[in-house]
Amino acid sequence: MIRAKRKMDHIKLFTLLGDGPLTAGFEDVRFMHNCLPDLDSQNIKLSTNIANIKLSNPLLINAITGGADVLAADNQMLAEVAAVTGCAMAVGSQYGSVIRKEGIMSFEVVRKYNPKGIIFANLSADAKSDIVEKAIEMIAADGLQLHLNVAQELVMPEGDRNFCGYLHNIELICAKAQVPVIVKETGCGMTREQVRQLLNCGVTAIDVGGAGGTNFLAIEAARRQDSGYNEMLGWGIQTALSILEARTITAGNSCSGLIASGGIRSALDMAKALALGADAVGMAGNILLKIKLEGVSSAVQQITKMLELLRNIMLLTGCKSIADFRNTPLLFSGILFEHITCRGYNLPAISNQR
Numbered sequence: 001m002i003r004a005k006r007k008m009d010h011i012k013l014f015t016l017l018g019d020g021p022l023t024a025g026f027e028d029v030r031f032m033h034n035c036l037p038d039l040d041s042q043n044i045k046l047s048t049n050i051a052n053i054k055l056s057n058p059l060l061i062n063a064i065t066g067g068a069d070v071l072a073a074d075n076q077m078l079a080e081v082a083a084v085t086g087c088a089m090a091v092g093s094q095y096g097s098v099i100r101k102e103g104i105m106s107f108e109v110v111r112k113y114n115p116k117g118i119i120f121a122n123l124s125a126d127a128k129s130d131i132v133e134k135a136i137e138m139i140a141a142d143g144l145q146l147h148l149n150v151a152q153e154l155v156m157p158e159g160d161r162n163f164c165g166y167l168h169n170i171e172l173i174c175a176k177a178q179v180p181v182i183v184k185e186t187g188c189g190m191t192r193e194q195v196r197q198l199l200n201c202g203v204t205a206i207d208v209g210g211a212g213g214t215n216f217l218a219i220e221a222a223r224r225q226d227s228g229y230n231e232m233l234g235w236g237i238q239t240a241l242s243i244l245e246a247r248t249i250t251a252g253n254s255c256s257g258l259i260a261s262g263g264i265r266s267a268l269d270m271a272k273a274l275a276l277g278a279d280a281v282g283m284a285g286n287i288l289l290k291i292k293l294e295g296v297s298s299a300v301q302q303i304t305k306m307l308e309l310l311r312n313i314m315l316l317t318g319c320k321s322i323a324d325f326r327n328t329p330l331l332f333s334g335i336l337f338e339h340i341t342c343r344g345y346n347l348p349a350i351s352n353q354r
């Protein structure tokens, strides 16, 4: 029950705390308007591929919840939103349910209300490979997310302190898993060095899970009511920066995919993440908030509007597919500009000829 209680506390504190203190970094990315797009908006394709799975649009409802019967209602609503919008969806961590057989129904409900959708299972990246199969079976998952949350664990009083052996464990899981494996961060981002290590282990797709959105360090600090952790709340690599890091590795790897998540809050954020090099974007916090405060139909409207605006932005940059969109010229400023310089990237190549 400790895990289930923690999941409930996370939702409660998340709604109180909101995003930040970092931004996701998208304010430092600008598009170049194309006044002669020569496109019909009906012919603009939002379909994309992630982990060798075809998606009708590039928006993933990212991992949030499950693990106690009382959480089934939230997962049912999220599944309904995913079914209507055609978005892929990931469930929250299934570890407690697989090990203790608690709250299984709160996950099964996701497949029940979205029988034909793309659904991802979710476990910690240190989960033993024998439980992976059970998590996948529980929801007939199309893929498996393994989450990394080292910084969060360090703030949790009951959290792990030993993080040895993760890469080896991920490699074992990838070798056995019957579905594509996605490794995701949960709000601190990834650098190109770790992305390369993960792909070398057999991981199919990466979700950079950058800083600037839901902040689990803040949530855990609030849960233990200890303001001593406050100076660490800006830790992590902002999502926009982390996409640039990851794309240098995934772009040259034809069988991998890149998901951008962490602080995607608008159609413009989504568009910038895709233009920076992501194949799809994940949103968790704002969709959860929408269903909690206004229900399923408002969340559906929100996503429908975001996808319509994405289509408009693609038209305004003269791009008819997500693949084209990754080559649209961009302008960089602020921290993103500094990041490109400090990490030795080729600025004209990133901004113009990608």
Ligand SMILES: Cc1cc2nc3c(=O)[nH]c(=O)nc-3n(C[C@H](O)[C@H](O)[C@H](O)COP(=O)(O)O)c2cc1C
Pocket (backbone or CB within 6 Å): 010, 011, 014, 062, 063, 064, 065, 091, 092, 093, 122, 145, 146, 147, 184, 185, 186, 187, 209, 212, 213, 214, 261, 262, 263, 264, 282, 283, 284, 285, 286, 288
């Ligand atoms: C209440 C809540 C619970 C979450 N639980 C999980 C989880 O069980 N597994 C996981 O991989 N990520 C979990 N996440 C993290 C999200 O999937 C996502 O990585 C993070 O919230 C950043 O995205 P956002 O800024 O759009 O919220 C959770 C997020 C929220 C808001």
